[in-house]
Amino acid sequence: MFKLRQIFSPIAFAILVGCLAPCGTLAAEPLAVIGTNEPVGCLETPERIKRLKIDKSGTYENQLIDGDWYEGNLVEIRADNVLLRHSEIRNSRSNGIIVSGKNVTIESCKIHHCLAGSFFTQQDAHGITGSPQNLTIRNCEIYYVSGDAVQFDPDRNKWDNVTIENCTFWTGPLKKAAADFQVGERPGENAIDTKCADEQPRAHLDVRNSLFHGWGSGQIKNQAALNLKEHINATVGNCVFRDNDICFLLQGSKKNTSVSASDCAVYNSKVVFRLEDQIRDVEINGLAIGDGVGETFEKVNMRGRSYRNINQGYAPPYERALRFGLKQAAAPQEPADSSSAPEPTTNETGQRPLQSYLPGGSWRTVLAVAIVLLMPFLGIAFYVIASGRRKVFKQVLGEAFQRMFSR
Template identity: 90%
Template sequence: MFKPRQFFSHVAFAILASCLVPCVTRAAEPLAVIGTNEPVGCLESPEPNQTKRLIIDESGTYENQLIDGEWYDGNLVKIRADNVILRHCEIRNSRSNGIFVSGKNVTIESCKIHHCLAGSFLRQQDAHGITGSPRNLTIRNCEIYYVSGDAVQFDPDRNKWDDVTIENCTFWTGPLKEAAADFLAGERPGENAIDTKCADNQPRAHLDVKNSLFYGWGSGQIKNQSALNLKEHINATVENCVFRDNDICFRLRGSEKNTLVSVSDCAVYNSKIVFRLEDQIRDLVINGLAIGDGVGKEFEKVNMRGRSYRNINQGYAPPYERALRFGLKQAAAPQEPTESSSVPEPTTNETGQRPLRSYLPGGSWRTVLAVAIVLLMPFLGIAFYVIASGRRKVFKQVLGEAFQRMFSRQ
């Protein structure tokens, strides 16, 4: 026999449960889409407590180790084996490189690398965070800072390297809070966040950089300091990244065999130069560039002539924190494709105001519509019950039973 009260009690329970699902899902999401989004460095109890160097000659997983070089003048971690995972380690205090990789199929994940300081501020010497000649290397969810060379550089000797993926990392520098090695407090170490070297006689090296944050690369130890210094015989893609407080965000330099670079869905804030194009680099494709507050020159050319790049869908950047939280996919205000070598103005509507879409989370109408539907579901369920049953007096009783069912189940 059909029992309206029991039926609509189940309906109300189902609606309320479905409303909780998005909340649970959102709670499980990472804190940020761009940059590190999980804890980096050692876990609570490093094992062993501390070691000066780590030499990896065998395949396997190495994790939760504190490597403190105590200003040793050499690589603190050397990965010479294939099929290695280095996870949740802290590497610090070196007068040379943090990690040197020469193996294949290597993953460096959730590591913190810092205070790799060679020479002094006035006598710059390279000490990189991660370097070497790897093949099939993934650097994921790592933080690298306070290095006197580059956070990541392949390959210093221009040997063969290939297939490097960098994702959800944070690379930064700034004035040292305390004196370290031969650097004084307040001095800002560093060259570039990422630097590439690949001789024309080597096979073209491939680099993918995505979902990463770069800041502070400026006023350092070299001229034309940049977040990304991409040059020579490479094919690089940069996607969904955020840049702020840099002298140069993209320094792109050509070669005889052409340096191939593609940039999509990236945002820039408070930086002097977005793109510095040098040495006849060509075939550059930029899509969805988002310009935020405090940006100086968007394009600077050195030793360039003719058309060299294609820039489409440039627009305004969303607020900085929102960009980190939701990413840059379609976040910039759209506009019509522009001709090569032209610099489009940010898009505005007829009143001169920013388009509403640029304020939306992730820039998507579908996201807003989905959130609205979820928020309206309880009210739709209540209205459905009231209309179908015609008994408003038992409304509170039915809703109370639904809550009781939901919280009394084991």
Template identity: 50%
Template structure:
């Protein structure tokens, strides 16, 4: 039996050399053992129950939602057209049990506030080609009290979720119980050949350079397949950067070049990141720490099999670290964790 590991690692500005920090991380960060903190009943990681359309969906070409309300059971098959295939400009909208597919633009563009997107299947959003990939995101738009729940998003030539490409607004985005993934295409599609892997990140953050921090919560999600060969270098499940407070809880990252890429100050600010009881498997790098990140807190991180480099440090002189914990236990088998969730004991 294995149990998730608890502990605390906090990063703050200091004058430690890169090698010293890397050694400290490798010996301390990667397995801090203590009591497991669980805040809710365990459940499978990722989507649960039915995702996508239900019986007799309504076929629509390019809906624009301009009034509050609940909109459900739409099938948007775009025949490789571009633009935001579903555009939400109203506040107080729920979009439920829809499938958006086969586009060269974004699946859903969200420009209203207090929006919920749940039980949606979004896939094959492909622009350009593998050698000249263009952005086509699963869900994008403006920060603004958005919840993305129980959705499966895959095979995008941009990111499954990206906020905000225009970097004009602040707000909150919560992503929970989702599968955000890519992999070699099973068949040729648009300008991509069978076997080519589209996409950049499961989640990518872009924010205004100053002002109030955007808030991102990613909870109980499976993030996988962001690996090489890819159209970009440093493919990562999470690319957390700029002026954002990000909290990642009970997430599993597997089969990625980089699981969690956490980036410090640049011209648009640097991310503040909390990683809480997550697990990493089969990745080139577990955590890539860049540019002297000002705040990185890690509690209960588990490392499973196949992680080649648990911590990688890049960019400017990294921050100092303080650790409080003992040696780690290995993560449970990936299949068990996905099926049973983050329990205190996983068989």
């Protein structure tokens, strides 16, 4: 009886190893992850305090700041060159963190239960606010705030260069009564809200790799995940939106609100883009629409061309989008008139190419897996062809097919 191990020659083994090598390289590549991707909040044995005022440069970490419903800001960062990480800020009737320094990083922090007023008498209590210069908010989770998770600047003072990455901003019905809010009430305005007066220099905001969900049926009308307005330049990339009334609420200004969004996916939301007040030149690339989405574009007080939308397609499954992120499927294509014509897509069916649904958006991963799965058969073929044992090859294949169809 012919034994299978006799088929594999050194040549077949070398081919198999050669194909496994690129797979190992691909597996080692870092995956794009949406939302928080590291532990958030305090580490073991944190220092517990009621308020934190930072007026000196340095690193501050592992702080449990519980305001016990203090009617003031829990954390104030007034100094430059500050890193606040692995801390939890909670239970305030005002803002969680206010930033007025330069070169500040807030990393791996959990901010929640900043609740002012009541559900029916809404008052602002923001998660992070202030007038920063060069602020990075990374790997943070913010939820249950009666204002905005992030807002710059309430007084329309100068702020600039804010980067938000790998964060999760959400709200929903309260599981327990807190402050003057009752069980089941949903606090919150928007996840991110921008304010910048026309006389101020244009402020820059970059949001990427972040998750926004639950921003709807809250304390205000037209509640949105992103409320981007006034004299700003905002870029939003590789973000996921789920269960929101409005994902992007974009409002124009005299000097034009500049917004570009690329490679974002939307699920179970009423409106993807609500365009107001003559906002113009909005750039959208690689928008992916999932299940349960109502209107893609809703216009209020608008006329003429207002946006350019290219490479729109269907979203991958929600968990897959969070795991691998979204990347552009093809190079941009200039539409004739994006504001009135149907949104152009990368193919006639309105779907993005197969590449956009593969892990990390790469066709190489599937190709490498396919090669590995075919290697035993290729090895057999190589061996029998090289050795002239075609009869053995036919015998092995015949036995394999016979076993397969006899089951």
